[in-house]
Amino acid sequence: MKNADLNLLVHFDALMTTRSVSRAAAQMGISQPAMSAALSRLRRMFNDPLFVREGGAWLPTVRAQELGQSFRPLLDRWRSESQPKDEFDPRTAHRVLSLYASDYLQFAVMPKFIAELAKAAPGLSIRIFPAKLFHGLSMVETNHVELVVGHFPHPVPSLRARFLFEERSVCIVRTGHPCLKQNWGLDTFLAYPHADLAAHTRNFSQQIDDALAAMNRTRKIGTTLASYLACPFVVGASDLIATLPFSVANAFQKISRTTLLEVPLALPMFNVSLYWHERHQDDRAHAWVRQLIGSMFSPTEIN
Template structure:
């Protein structure tokens, strides 16, 4: 095949077919009508002298030749987009960009309010959408650009193509009802172990570092209730004798609106790092660079309380 016969737009059509396995959906991705997308697929078949995609009960399945082409075609399109075409400039004041971010409910409680307040002043038309994908979906989303940034602790993000920057050091605090009958102005290790606990264990995640630290210290926690998210914790704790161990910044937000108090843990738990993650493909993307700088400037590590709050 002569390189002069290669049409970059056809390769974009091929890439869309590989992603969607549907002529209709690929056309939607590219902004083409179904007849135009069918014509592009016909030209691709002529170019590579192969059916490339065959109809099945599960959609348009790629042939062996299409599977061979998928990775180099995607890599070439990324190269053209990221390194050959001129990068657009980013103007926060006029941009209507939607930034898709992976955040836990911790991030939504602690970071989103200050981020949105900042955007009101410097980028009033910029929109934020948060998502909660599985670890596998997160890495794919960052790679494809469907997710711009991930904020949090993601031990499953192991690809060398995923970059990260330290945002925050995560320490812990105990949350309990204001008038807890068994715990006074201080808390001992025995009292911690004797109490019933609410534990937050996000679905689909490995055992977190706090759980591993408790195991290493030989601290037993009697978990009576497990939740996948933090939002229910303050209401449950305020109306029961259960206690919960939460990130300090989250505990302080809970204390703002629920009848709970904060108590330092009766043993030393090292802080661990919360990072901002993005894919190398978007390292120099002006919008991504700007949002990373904004996030870094807005986030700081809070001081650990030395007494009951």
């Protein structure tokens, strides 16, 4: 790499974290043409395209991933050493942090957290990004958001996590559903169409289908919803059956006119954690917010 410009390392890192020329430019405070020019120089320097467009997104090549792993320790050390060493004071700090969560987890986490945040750090605020199908940890990997609350069975190594809580699943049916006159069990559970939840990553619904597949059974999907909180009301007005986290089913039982039933399947507990990227590990404001969220939950089931 004759006459290599080390400034390009920062450009490369921005491209790796955002997977977007325009977002990388915004992150660095430069124009998009300037970032495009930097990418062209990086491609010539390493004789590799580094990023290729696939399905509307820019994905790193194998060579780019290798370079990212090699450069990451250097970049992390530089950020750590160059950060101001002043103590963080939540009473005087001003900052907006971005967080990604489904409507269920906004319901389960945000009310108490926002109240505590307003008292302890009035200058800090949280911007919530709603969940989209098949998104999740990629939002924090690509620096679209700084924090993610969710259930992810297989997080990538570049992310940190803090366990928040776990809760059980329950079935709900409308009060007066014909299944309530039958013996409740797996056969009755499968005799009626289901409301499936495709919100966020579909990890919650997938565990139901995986448990059924292990018994060579399937359920009929009558409708697919993107909202946990809408589900009780859809079920309350139909003959659909749904499986939900207990906290949601219990909170909306009366006003949705639904009845709770045990799930006739051996489902694992639904674990919820807070996730962030390694790049934010030593950020004092970030760490304080993570600690505040974590302190509100004990490692017990919500029931």
